Amino acid sequence: MTEPTLQPDKPAPSSSPREPKPRPRKPGGAGLRTWQSVLLGLVLLGLAGALLLGFCLVLLWPRLPDLNKVTDYRPDLPLRGYTAQGTLIGEFGGQRRAVIPYDQVPKQLKQAVLAAEDSRFFEHGAIDFAGVARAALADFGAGGAVQGASTITMQVARDFYLSPEKTPLRKIVEALLAYKIENTLTKDQILDRYINQVYLGQRAYGFAAAAQVYYGKPLSELSLAQIAVLAGLPQAPSAYNPQNSLKLAVWRQHYVLGRMLALGDITRAQYEQALKAPLNVLAGQGVLHYDVDADYAAEAVREIMVARFGEAAYTDGYKVTTTLVDTDQKAADAAVRAGLLAYDRRNGWRGPEGRVDLPENPQDATKAALAALKTRPDVGGLKAAVVLQVERKGVVVLRRDGQQETISGEGLAFCRPGLYDKATAARRIVAGSIVRLHALPKGGWEILQLPQAQSALVSLQPQTGAIQAWVGGFDFNHEKFDHVDQAFRQPGSSFKPFIYSAAVAEGLAPSTIIDDAPISINPGPGQPLWQPHNYENEFAGPMPASAALAHSDNVAAVRVVLAVGVPYARFHASQFG
Incomplete structure (x- = not known):
């Protein structure tokens, strides 16, 4: 019998159906589906955007305000007072503003503003879509809002028409207004409105006003370093205020200068020099500084104008020229301060x-x-x-x-x-x-130390009565009470300097002895004797004329009048007007 041939073990046949072999994947299949999803999403997003745009155009566009405020630009201008020589002595109003024609704006200021706020201003329309994408990427990378995308035109729309609140609807209205402005004004006109309207802190609107507030100079006299500080203010006027936060202001200035360098507006040498240049920021919390100190006279101007024109005096841009003379006002102010400091020195520490x-x-x-x-x-x-x-x-x-x-x-x-x-x-x-x-x-x-006493001086032109100098006290910002206009003065004491000046003209010396003693004067038949007396009914006896005037002794003044003669004293006083 033949032995059976041994075969290797085979798996038992399965009773279940044959499993299908996996089909080979087509190259790029999953990627294609991903791109299809992305494309579909973009299409849907575009449709949503188109619907939103249509909604805005249908419902919001007809409700947008007209552009008269921008096209016929007439900002609120403060009341200003000037000396006879045209020197500014005071400015009053809710807004500090000085409109400067566009062709007089320094080129470096325009460059600095654009470098800081909108470097592609002359290249894009109302909205800078490239800037929006760049800001979105920056915000996404930082996990929050770190970079804005508002163009100069959008800021003009916001400054002229909108509130500072940040809502999606307001942002849409801002964009629509920007489109409307771009279709009405030229780029130069838009930049002109921005330069004159933007808020820069300390109640200063526009760069010309800010130059006066922070530096006490016109824009034309500012250095590149100073211009860069001002150009950095629009983003956050309070935070970058050089009077309150100089370090932050300098940090922002460096950013502006760096942008100007990157854009080719300035050379490396100019950049390095500006970083080291002094800023010379004025001290004080937005207090304006004037070449001629005449605050008391300026306040009198304000009171007169408000009494005549009401609140419109603060917004209609009135310019009042006074009769003050620059040299006389400066001399009077210096004399009052020097006299008070000398008096204070004599009274000790x-x-x-x-x-x-x-x-x-x-x-x-x-x-x-x-x-x-x-x-x-x-x-x-x-x-x-x-x-x-x-x-x-x-x-x-x-x-x-x-x-x-x-x-x-x-x-x-x-x-x-x-x-x-x-x-x-x-x-x-x-x-x-x-x-x-x-x-x-x-x-x-x-x-x-600050003097405790106060003084005043007013100087008039005898022939016309024009006031050429007016100093109401040591310093208006410290003591606003005007000792020229508001203080009560005894008419007799006020007239005594005229009496003594008549005596001086006749040879009276400060050391001349005058007897401060009782005196009786007969005014005429049938009239009782006149017996002048001093304020406290006391008599000091013989004293120098200088002391008699300083103490305002009544009896001594009467003796001086009698010495020079009543007719001459009357004539001499009449020469003062």
Whole structure:
């Protein structure tokens, strides 16, 4: 019998149906479906956008305001007062604004503004779609809003017509208005409106006004470094205010200069020079500075104009030219301040005007001192300062601008009683004391104090009565009470200088002795004797004419009139108008 042949083991046949073999995938199949989905999404997004655009055009476009405010540009302009020579002495209104014609705007300012806000302004339409995409990518990468995409035209639409609230509907209206503006005005006209209308902090609208507020100069006199600071303000006027936050303002300035360099507006040398250039920002919280100090006269102008025109005086751009003479006003202001400071010196050192607690850490002490100085504006040429150290060689103080000064020698002459160990607490100068600095004629500083007394001076042209100088006190921003216009003066005391000037013309000297003693005068038949007396019914006896005038003694003045003769005294007084 034949042996069966052995076969390798085979799997038992399956009773289940044969499983289909997997079909080979076509190259790119999944990718194709992905792109189809993306394409479909874009189409749907485009349709949604088209529907939204149609909705906006149908419902919102007819409701958009007309463009008269932009085309017939007439911004609210403040009331301004001037001297007879045309020097600005005061400005009043809710908005500080100075409109500057477009052809007079410095080229570097235009370049700086565009570099900071909209470098493709002359290339795109109302909306910069490339800028929108770039901003969206930047925001997506940062996980939040970090970059804006508003064009200059959109900002003009917002500044003229819209509220600052941020809602989707307002953004749509802003875009539609921008399109309407772009189809009505030229690019140069749009940029002109922006430069004159944009808010730049401290109630300043437009770059011309901001130049005066922050630098006290017209735009034409600003350096590239100063221009770059102003160009950085529109994004955040409060944060980048150079008077309040100089470090942030400089950081923003560097960004603007960097953009100008990248765009080819300035050279590398100009860029490097601007980074190092001084800014010379004016001190004070938006207080305007004028070449001629005539605040009291300017306030009188404001009162007259408001009484005549009401609130329109603040918005209709009135310009009032006074009869003040620049040289006379400057001399009068200097005389009043010098006289009050001299009087205050004669009465001695009273003590610091305040104190601030200074931490031991020098950096923290500086911060505390600067914070205290923010509420102490400069007054009448006296600059506020905080004492940091009291040493044998002098007193180290910190000024508002962060500059430290060491006061020594003659600079301590007036306040020296406050440096003695035996000085009372009220008079003692210690670290943290708030004092006043006054510039010495030969350079350096001296420590003084704000005078407590007040004074006034008004100068008139005798033939016409024109007021050529008007000083109502030591400093208007410190004491607004006008001692020329508002203070009550005894007419007799006011007339005595005319009497004494008549006597001086006749040879009276300050040392001439006048007898302040009782006197009786017979006015005529049937009239009772006139017996003049002094205010307190007291008599000082013989005294120099200078002392009699200084004390305003009535009886002494009567004796002076009798000495020169009533007819001559009357004639002399009439020569003053």
